[in-house]
Amino acid sequence: MIPRYSRKEISSIWEDDYKFKVWLKIERLACQAQEELKVIPKGVAEKLSLEYFDIARIHEIEVDTKHDVIAFLTYVAEKVGVDIRYMHYGMTSSDILDTCLAVQLKRSSDILLEHLKNLLNVLKKKAEDTKDIICVGRSHGVHAEPMIFGLKFARFYAEFKRNYERLKNAQKEISTCKVSGAVGSFTHIDPYVEGYVAKALELNPESIASQVIPRDRHAMFFSTLAIIAxxxxxxxxxxxxxxxxxxxxxxxxxxxxxxxxxxxxHKRNPILSENLTGLSRLIRSYVMPALENIALWHERDISHSAVERCIAPDACIAMDFALTRLINLIENLIIYPENIKRNLNSLNGLVFSQRVLLELINTGLSREKAYKIVQQNAMKVWENKSHFLEVLKEDSELLEIITLEKLESLFDFTYYTKHIDYIYNQVFTEN
Amino acid sequence: MIPRYSRKEISSIWEDDYKFKVWLKIERLACQAQEELKVIPKGVAEKLSLEYFDIARIHEIEVDTKHDVIAFLTYVAEKVGVDIRYMHYGMTSSDILDTCLAVQLKRSSDILLEHLKNLLNVLKKKAEDTKDIICVGRSHGVHAEPMIFGLKFARFYAEFKRNYERLKNAQKEISTCKVSGAVGSFTHIDPYVEGYVAKALELNPESIASQVIPRDRHAMFFSTLAIIAxxxxxxxxxxxxxxxxxxxxxxxxxxxxxxxxxxxxHKRNPILSENLTGLSRLIRSYVMPALENIALWHERDISHSAVERCIAPDACIAMDFALTRLINLIENLIIYPENIKRNLNSLNGLVFSQRVLLELINTGLSREKAYKIVQQNAMKVWENKSHFLEVLKEDSELLEIITLEKLESLFDFTYYTKHIDYIYNQVFTEN
Amino acid sequence: MIPRYSRKEISSIWEDDYKFKVWLKIERLACQAQEELKVIPKGVAEKLSLEYFDIARIHEIEVDTKHDVIAFLTYVAEKVGVDIRYMHYGMTSSDILDTCLAVQLKRSSDILLEHLKNLLNVLKKKAEDTKDIICVGRSHGVHAEPMIFGLKFARFYAEFKRNYERLKNAQKEISTCKVSGAVGSFTHIDPYVEGYVAKALELNPESIASQVIPRDRHAMFFSTLAIIAxxxxxxxxxxxxxxxxxxxxxxxxxxxxxxxxxxxxHKRNPILSENLTGLSRLIRSYVMPALENIALWHERDISHSAVERCIAPDACIAMDFALTRLINLIENLIIYPENIKRNLNSLNGLVFSQRVLLELINTGLSREKAYKIVQQNAMKVWENKSHFLEVLKEDSELLEIITLEKLESLFDFTYYTKHIDYIYNQVFTEN
Amino acid sequence: MIPRYSRKEISSIWEDDYKFKVWLKIERLACQAQEELKVIPKGVAEKLSLEYFDIARIHEIEVDTKHDVIAFLTYVAEKVGVDIRYMHYGMTSSDILDTCLAVQLKRSSDILLEHLKNLLNVLKKKAEDTKDIICVGRSHGVHAEPMIFGLKFARFYAEFKRNYERLKNAQKEISTCKVSGAVGSFTHIDPYVEGYVAKALELNPESIASQVIPRDRHAMFFSTLAIIAxxxxxxxxxxxxxxxxxxxxxxxxxxxxxxxxxxxxHKRNPILSENLTGLSRLIRSYVMPALENIALWHERDISHSAVERCIAPDACIAMDFALTRLINLIENLIIYPENIKRNLNSLNGLVFSQRVLLELINTGLSREKAYKIVQQNAMKVWENKSHFLEVLKEDSELLEIITLEKLESLFDFTYYTKHIDYIYNQVFTEN
Structure with missing residues (x-):
């Protein structure tokens, strides 16, 4: 991801240095387990420790080997300067590549989940702060009915609460460890090793792998990010x-x-929101290659790799940036109650049309008849810009059905707020 | 979905007749609740029953009203011939549209879940049937190491088991009922009605809706189908x-x-599998518009509707067809053990290369050195088509390190099957 | 495509009857050419004529053969009741399938191109009708500067003119004929036949095919529809x-x-535009499977088929519907000059901010300084709702730089229209 | 794009330094034109020259202004140390942003077009080198008929020749210059300036812009890259x-x-091809956000920006890498004629099935009858692994229809090559 949209906390997870540290840790853990099993002699694991990785040197070796894991192993061998014949014993590259990716995705998810929690808090706060503001609700971009402004935030709260649960699930799906060797059959490595590494890394052992962790797990993860986007x-x-x-x-x-x-x-533009719209498009786009990655040939092909080298960091880092920006945006969002009120009244009372409709039905009119009466009068308001109540008052036919007093009483905004506590309760106290 | 890929059982859920039945049921249930609440007089609900819908007539009314729900209500009014002023009382179109969609998606998911169960069964059966067949495992399309053929089916089993759980979750997410009126604020209808309808339809009341059920739920559903695809x-x-x-x-x-x-x-082509590949592309493609549908303007806009009118039936029907076809395909798949054996041997023993490598390491060689020896000899096999074991036997340097007897003992296929029970156990007995 | 979005004129192109007619025509044309070449005896082609296809019977045969083209050939053999051994001589199924698809896509494109022409006309008309209306231009949804309302239509005109050219190109790309037999090598059929069929169908002979017409052509076509969407x-x-x-x-x-x-x-909703938004999402989604269809295995696999059976008619029919709807929408669009004027003035003159800025620069201020002065005064307008000109008049520092008279003269809408003829000329008379 | 897939030649086009140089060039060119028009005094343009940009300083200013172009202008003002009040006169940020993007995309396309030319050359070379190799053609992954190996390369040649033309077109579409100020109406800047800048940068003036260059152009560009992918x-x-x-x-x-x-x-894996498969997925994925970018609000919103900041460099750089890799891959591709021959014969003559079929039809059999005879005998070959010719020879019924001599003569590979010159001619000499 470009620096503009990268926060250090999460982008560092996706840097070479972090990756090599995890790789070495996996090798070390595997050695510990192999030592316990007496497959390799004691003392190998403890040597597998490096403060610093000379990344340029590793890349240099890769130019020859054309294989990144072998380049890494060769480098480590050079560095720790002891007999490391037993490092990587019985393992295949994907054992460390895929397990490392799991660690990175899991750690990234932790950060994203934390953001989602914070986002829920600011949304809840905004919902509470605006629980008393009556605004116009809109469908099709057109004024519909009065409602409470806070419902917007409550609605987003509920949506992001679902997203929180989805990401929790996706994180769990992605948090698997694979140390089962070539084609995933544990031929040259005991299942004990996988269990050992998994436990230490707080991952689950993969129930069955090919040479790689199955990519439906990753597709689920990126799909979840796409939904959050x-x-x-x-x-x-x-x-x-x-x-x-x-x-x-x-x-x-x-x-x-x-x-x-x-x-x-003079301009004050909603550039943060526009930027979030663009970032959403971006994050959404990662889902297609992730889905195409599921169908690998036989026990693995490596076509998924180029995709993941790009979208795994990009998706996590862009999502981190987007959520951080969104939290800030909501937290500092300025609300103009005066304008909300102005807009609410700008349609000259038409927003009460359903209430009048239902009252007419209550008096005994058919729905069809009532609808026609209300619609006809509403159209006059659109055309003449007079107030709906005034237009209705001039409909003598109507006044034979409903009293003037009753009619006037219908134009009452507070009527629209009666179930607000019920809804807030549903949203903010459920389980 | 085109007839070619439509099975009656599921496509009927997406026909007008089914839809209208559900619409009427929702209206009837809402009336029952409203009667209990005494919002409307007793006796309305029981009249809301129709054996048959004259779909052409409903469409005729829609030409005028340009609104499908109003056309339907008008038709029902014509038909039941009684005062139905209280039908749809306090409700908005989306109350029945979205709740009906939930019913259709839920019912479709039931069918798909049943298919997934059947698929799991045939995969398990195949895995068991082929547990004794040693085949070559391939990575990059190239022979890697010997393995058990049944692991392929076991792997697919585990993948589809995850898919089963995902679809269960997605079904739950999508199974919500919305009867909260315009802009979702329960202004003209008591929350009791939503709860009543939800219970009767075996749905959950939506915790908070705008005028519509939030579309992140549907995005989750279509994403899940895309992953299954x-x-x-x-x-x-x-x-x-x-x-x-x-x-x-x-x-x-x-x-x-x-x-x-x-x-x-002379041709016998894998046309079912090719067809499934194509259907997967199709089902996968529905995810993008479903994701774009999440961001509706304000309390709703109707841009999602055209998308869902097409992709909701298409995705469910195509998935039903694909799963049915896949079950059949797996069930009747012919396996050629002779060819499997032929292929296993066709690389002249190169598939044992790792085993030789590890044994050399065991004798005390460095990994680098051992790798070089094995790779050099392997390259000769590629070039001369002689058997790997024979080539190795001619490497006098090698025979100083390892005895001929030991070397020969490495070329043993059964070595590669030792953890097969462990893996099967992991896959087929977990929880 | 569902009936709701299908117009008969174009959907009929995608019905079985049309398809079978084209298939038979291709077989007949091929026979004519083969007769000329004396590969087959005279008289076969003239018999290949059917008024009516019993589609149910053809599907019945397909149940056995599991091959649609063979079912068709068998049916024709049954029907024409003569020795048709020479029909399909040296050809493969794709010769008629792909050539037919080309005919269908070409014919559909003709309709779509006609729509685009009509759309260009209504856009041009609207652009001319609104060439005198000054409105506010908006960036980021926020008032920017005054402009001419007609520029919106002129802009759309130019965009759709590009789309017209793109579709012309895409149509040309897709209009190829393939009659080169299995694996496309003309082994059993002379290239003369392909040329003959191509000419009669107004297609171009494919320069080189595998067993099928290469799918990059189709991807180009669907990509073009996606852009138009x-x-x-x-x-x-x-x-x-x-x-x-x-x-x-x-x-x-x-x-x-x-x-x-x-x-x-009371509601009047922009449902046509919302519907077009949804249809656009749908049409856009077809591009991904079309792109995935390019990479077929070897000389062909049939994975593309399921995709195209669905998206080819769906994309063409939905695009036809969308364009028809859009033409209608633009043609009947109601424009409210009063509201346009009201909005133009609603920002209290802030839309003149750049003009003031530039004038200050003209007087000798640095851009930075001038920007600061204008922005500070603009912020007061946001806060106090007073008119920008009035606010500026109270800035005594400013009045030392610029005369009151000059300042007032800047607040002139006509200034913003001076290059309108230039632009209209660019758009409507280019080439 | 990550360094792994970035070649300096093209990635440098997308670095800040390159961008700032182009920005300054646009400003300078605009000043030259403004000087000619006497809108600004002589001498401004020539001062607008900087050897080096202190990118950190520019970003520092942006932290305050939250606007990248303003930060740049401020920096330049600081640097050139003279009165630059006339720089950017009458322009808006998008004038330089969008024109710069056009320059970058055009320059990148030049590189990609050069690659495509080289690719065409290596494909042509390979097609010629393998024009004499008879191989088996495959459909559905199953042996179909003998053909010439070189046809594969010839086919790819034709496909990439189309891609070359498409990219030429897309490059032309994207090569437009926009210097028309806020909302694109030339209010504060004469159209002469746009024409002047365009000419110097070898771009075309945009026929009509909003505040930005219309994004259908960019969608066309990214769609074209997706097709090439x-x-x-x-x-x-x-x-x-x-x-x-x-x-x-x-x-x-x-x-x-x-x-x-x-x-x-022992492994030799087709990792370059697998990598290209993954890169293709990636490049393909950029098309969706590019398509979503078309519908900007009113005279512009900035949602497209985040998308393009990422996908514009990523798509160009990844495509450059992929094409370079592909050229290399084809150039150095090793072909094994022996294996090709082995495979050609491996189906025991079944690949001649159509030839036998047609010959039987020639003798007077109906297509149906002939098909049945050939299919039945073919099935025996599948089952018994004997040679097709031998099986046919044992079909006494058949030998009554066709002489043994004739039958044997059909099993001739050279028959399948007769139109190879025709096809090569079509592909390599067209226009």
Whole structure:
């Protein structure tokens, strides 16, 4: 991932140095187990320790061997300067490559899960802060009915809570350890070793592997990130819509030195949300190659590798950046209650149309008839810009069905908030 | 989905008739609850029953209203011929559209889950049937090491077991009921109604909805199908690879009247597996629009609808067809033990290279040195087509390190099967 | 494609009857050529004519043969009742399958190209009709600078003109004929036959085929449709944005009997545009399996077939529907000049910020300094809702740099239209 | 793109330094044009020259401004140390961002087009080198008919020639220059400037822009790369299939120090082809976000930016790497004529089945009857492993129809090569 979207905490997990440390750790753990089994003599494992990896040298060896794991093993042999014939005994490259990838994905997930928790907190806070603000609810971008502004945040909260659980599951799926050698048959290595390494790395032993950990697990992981990206876009698009000049119910915070446009000094743009929209597209795109990676030939082919070398860090790092940005964005989101109120009233009472409809039905009209009456009067409001209540008052036919008093009583915003506690309760206290 | 890939059992779930039945059921259940609440008078619900839907008439009404749910309600009103003013009371179209979609997806998933169970059974059977066949394991399409043929099926079994769990989860995610009216705020309808309908339909009440059920749930569902499609392709590609003329370890069954080619009468092609490969691509493709559907504007926009009208039936029906075909394919797969044996030996013993390598290390050689010796001799086999053991025997330097007897003893296939029970146990008895 | 999105004119191209007619035509043409070459006796071709195909019977035969082309040939043999041993002589199934697909895609493209032409006309008309309307241009959803409303349509015109050229190219790419027999080597059939069939069907002979026409051609075709879908979405999203209640600069036309919502009778929703957004997602999704279809094994595998059986009709039919709908939508789009004017002024003159900036630079200020002055005053407008000109007038420092008269003269909308003729000329008269 | 897949020649185009140079060049060119127009005084342009950019300093400024172009302009102002008030006069950020992107994509395309030319040369060479090798053609992975090995390369040649033309077109589409200011209306800048900059940069002026160059152009570019990726995968999969141990008709070259496996020293794996398969998946995946980028809100939103910052360099650099690798791979591909011959004969003459079929039809049998005879005898070959000709000779019924001599004469490989010159001519001499 480009530096612009990389935070050190997570990108360091995907650097060569981190990878080589994990590789060496896996070799060391395997040696410990092999020593216990007396397959190799005591004392090998303890030598397998390096403070520092000369990455340039490792790459140099790889130029010859054209094989990254062999280059690494050769380097380690050079470095620890002792007889390491027993390192990697009975193992195949994928044993360390795939187990290392599991460690990296697991560790990255830990960070992402932490972000999701923080995001849930800020969403909950915003939902509570805006629980008293009545706004207009919109469908199709068009005013529908009054509702509580906080429901937006509550809705996002519930969505990200699902995402949290999904990522928990995906993390579990991806956290498997494979040390079963070529074609995964434990021919040259005892299953005990896999169990040993798995335990030390807090992974689960893979129930059955080919030469590699099966890629449906990884597909599940990237699919989950893609869904979370969809949810991020969902929030981002809501904010972009609410910050449109004509709507302006919210605004991303705008720092003092910030400049919105090189040409137009007046501008305050929802660039964070737009950026999150773009990042979502990016993260979503990783799902296709991840799905195509599932069908490897026979006991493995290496076509998945180029894909994962790119998308595994890219997806994790971009998601980390996006979540961090989203948390910040929500936390500092400015809400304009005045504008919310202005918009709520801007449709001249049409947002009460269903309430009038139902009341007419209550008086005994058929749904069809009631619908027609309300729709006809509503159309007048669209055309004449007069208030819906006033238009209705002029419908003499209507006033034979419903009293003026009753009619006026329907135009009451608080009516729309009666189940707000029920919903908040559902969302914020479930299990 | 085109008729070619549609089985009646599942495609009927996606026909208008089924849909209208569910719609009416939802309306009826809602009326029952509303009657209990005394929001509407007793007796409405029991009238909401229709044996038959005149679909052409409903579509005719829709031409005018340009709204499918209103067309349906109007039709029902025409038909039941009584005062139905209280039908749909306080509800919005999405209450029945989304709840119906949940019913359809849930019912479809039941069928798919049943298929997955059957698939697991045939895979297990094949794994057991081929537990004694030693074959060559391949990585990169190149012979690697001897292994047990049944491990292929065991591996697919484990993969589909994960898929079964994933689909269970996805089904649960998708099985929610939404009856909370416009913008999802329960303004005109009591939450009791949603709970009532949900229970009767064996769905869960949606914890919080906008005007629609949030689309991350559906994205999860289609993503899960996409992953399963990836696994189907995984099996299909394995069979296609094993049925290549030069390999011919397996063959799809070929019926007596079947013709493989209009031009070449000798042909027996793995067309079922190729077809499954294509269907997998198709099912995989549905995931992108499903992910794009998550970010709806405000409390809903209807952009998701066109997508789902197509991909929801298409994905379920194609998956049903693919799984049915796969079960059949595996069940009737012909295995050629003779060819498996021929292939196993065709690399002139090179598949024992690792075993020789490790034995050399055991004798005290460094890994690097041992690797070089084995690789050099292996290259001679590639070039001269002589047997690896014979080549090794001519390496006088080698025979100083290892006895001829020891060397010969290494070329033993049974060595590669020692942990087969352990693996089968892991796969078939876990939890 | 589901009936809801299918227009007869194009969907009929993708029905069995049409397909069988083309198949028979290809066989007949091939026979004509073979007769000329004296490979087969005279008189075969003229017998190959059928008014009607009993599709059920053909499918019945296919149940046995498991091969659709052979089933068809067998059926034709049954029907024409003469010695047809020479039909299909030296050909393979793909010769008729792929050539037929080319005919279907070409014919479908003709329809789509016609739609694009019509779309260009309505866009041009709208561009001309709105050439005098000054509106606010927006970036990031935020008011930027005044501009001409017609530029939106002119921009879409230019985009669809590119799409027209792209589809022309893609049509040409896809319009190839393949009659070269198994593995494409003309072993049993003279190249003359391919040329003959190609000419009669107005296709180009494939320069080199495997057993099938290479699938990069089809990938190009579906990619082109995906790009056009993106452009449709571009227009659709613009309309949805402009029809938002608070913006309301345009509105989809709304028929008298139409109902916007089952619950809220006042609603007029941009459902056509939302539907186009959804259809775009759908059409876009076909590109991935089309791309995956390129890499077929050896001289062909049949994995592409299942994909194309679905996406070829679906993509063409959905695109036909979408374009038809879009043409209608643009043609009947209602534009609200009053609202456009209201919005233009709603930012209290801030849209003139760049003009003020540049004028300050003209007076000799550094860009940095000028930017700061303008931005500071702009921020006051955001906060106090007063007019930008008024705010500037109160900046005494500013008035030392620029005269009041000059300042007032800058707030002139017509200034923003000076190059409109230039642009229209570029767009509508190029080549 | 990760260093592993980055070649300096192309990756340098995507580095900050290159970008800033182009930015400054655009600003300088714009100033030259503005000076000619006397909008700004003479002498500004010539000062806009910098040998070196302090990238860290530019990023530092961006931390405050949160706007990369403004940070750059501020930096330049600091550096050139003169009055630069006229730099960027009347322009907006996208004028330099989008024009720079066009320069980068165009320059990258030049490199890719050069690769494609080289690839065409090596494919042509291989096609010529193998024009005399008769091999078996395969459909469905199963032996079909004899053919010429060189046809494979000729076929890829034709496919990449199409790709060359496509990329030429896409390059042309992407090579547009935009200097029309905010919302693209030339309000503050004369169209002459755009034309001037365009000409100097060898780009075309954009016929009509919003604030940005329309993204359908970029979608076309990335779609084209995705199709080329599909073709690369097509070649890669062919090689992987041909290098399978049992097939072994070709082999990637394998250097002396190379190691195929850390565990199995005998292995020679087609890792380059597998890697190309993975890279193809990756490049293909960029098409979805590129397509989603088309629909920007109003006169622009910035959601496309994050996507392009990643996929533009990634797609170009990965494609450069893939093509370079592919050229090398083809150039050094080892072909094993002996194995090709072995495989050709391995199906015991069944590959002549169509020839026998057609000859039987020639003798007067119906196609159906002839097909049945040939298929029945072919099945015996599958079962008994005897040679097809021998089996046929034992079919006494058959020998009444066709003479033994005639029958034997059919089993002639050279028959399958008669149109090879025609095809080569079509492929290599067209236009």
């Amino acid at each position: 969809g949810s991020i876009e969902n929030v981002a698009v809501e904010i972009r819509n609410l910050q449109k000049t004509e709507v302006m119910e919210v605004s991303e915070s705008f720092s003092i030195k910030q400049k919105g446009s090189s040409a137009m000094p | 990836g696994s189907i392709e995984n099996v299909a590609v394995e069979i296609r690879n094993l049925q290549k003329t030069e390999v011919m370890e397996v063959s799809e069954s070929f019926s007596i009247k079947q013709k493989g080619s209009s031009a070449m009468p | 993106g452009s449709i979405e571009n227009v659709a999203v613009e309309i949805r944005n402009l029809q938002k209640t608070e913006v309301m600069e345009v509105s989809e036309s709304f028929s008298i009997k139409q109902k916007g919502s089952s619950a809220m009778p | 599909g073709s690369i995968e097509n070649v890669a999969v062919e090689i992987r299939n041909l290098q399978k141990t049992e097939v072994m008709e070709v082999s990637e070259s394998f250097s002396i120090k190379q190691k195929g496996s850390s565990a199995m020293p």
